[in-house]
Amino acid sequence: MYWLDIIIFFAGACWGSFLALVAYRLPKKISVVVPASFCGECNTKIRWYHNLPLFSYFMLKGKCSYCSTKIPFRYWLTEFAVALLFVLAFELLFVDIYTLIRTFLLISVMIPCILIDIEHRIIPDRFSIGLVIAGFILSLIDPMMAWHESAAGIVVGGGMLFVVAELYYRLTGREGLGGGDIKLLAGVGALLGWYPVLIVIFASSILGSVYGIIMMLVYRQGRQTAIPFGPFIGIASILYFFIAEGGFPG
Numbered sequence: 626m627y628w629l630d631i632i633i634f635f636a637g638a639c640w641g642s643f644l645a646l647v648a649y650r651l652p653k654k655i656s657v658v659v660p661a662s663f664c665g666e667c668n669t670k671i672r673w674y675h676n677l678p679l680f681s682y683f684m685l686k687g688k689c690s691y692c693s694t695k696i697p698f699r700y701w702l703t704e705f706a707v708a709l710l711f712v713l714a715f716e717l718l719f720v721d722i723y724t725l726i727r728t729f730l731l732i733s734v735m736i737p738c739i740l741i742d743i744e745h746r747i748i749p750d751r752f753s754i755g756l757v758i759a760g761f762i763l764s765l766i767d768p769m770m771a772w773h774e775s776a777a778g779i780v781v782g783g784g785m786l787f788v789v790a791e792l793y794y795r796l797t798g799r800e801g802l803g804g805g806d807i808k809l810l811a812g813v814g815a816l817l818g819w820y821p822v823l824i825v826i827f828a829s830s831i832l833g834s835v836y837g838i839i840m841m842l843v844y845r846q847g848r849q850t851a852i853p854f855g856p857f858i859g860i861a862s863i864l865y866f867f868i869a870e871g872g873f874p875g
């Protein structure tokens with residue numbers, strides 16, 4: 626198991642590297658297949674030995690080797706996080722193939738959504754709506770989850786937040802939650818079911834509020850400063866899934 630874990634860890638790092646590339650390129654409408662990796666600042670093609678997941682960031686001291694532009698640390702963190710999640714999934718969630726597919730889908734949708742929402746304040750439909758469709762199709766073939774469970778998840782995930790967002794807008798005249806958040810939660814519901822998505826809504830609201838309060842205290846920003854909600858949905862749903870399915874104590 627030891628060597629297998631190491632191989633899976635690096636497979637995860639490679640996948641994390643690809644997901645970071647997707648998150649970088651998709652909003653800029655660059656193909657994720659061609660061209661090969663290049664520096665976003667000076668457009669120089671990155672040599673393969675400067676493009677090794679996890680290692681290169683430190684070899685290059687976090688800078689482009691040509692123009693010395695800083696490489697965002699979050700890309701390294703993405704590679705590490707996905708590598709770790711792959712090993713955890715293999716060790717804890719390898720109960721059946723459907724659970725593994727579900728884990729892989731969740732990671733592959735949430736990681737780019739977290740990165741894109743932080744940078745661009747949007748959640749692309751192809752991820753959120755894609756998750757709704759993929760989650761529902763999975764429920765049609767997974768014997769452990771009924772299709773009506775998935776359908777109820779879509780309604781609860783999409784509907785609950787829609788009501789809250791609409792109320793918030795009516796009361797304050799400001800948009801608190803974006804449509805992207807609502808569609809992403811519908812996707813979480815499709816994948817995990819109606820009860821888990823309620824927990825995810827609750828947990829991500831708490832995470833978001835705690836983060837908002839800390840930011841207010843640290844930077845003394847006003848209450849009106851909008852923070853993207855997508856990252857909290859992503860973190861909460863991954864945490865929930867690993868804790869609930871992984872059999873952690875409590």
Ligand SMILES: [Zn+2]
Nearest residue numbers: 664667689692
């Ligand atoms: Zn450069």
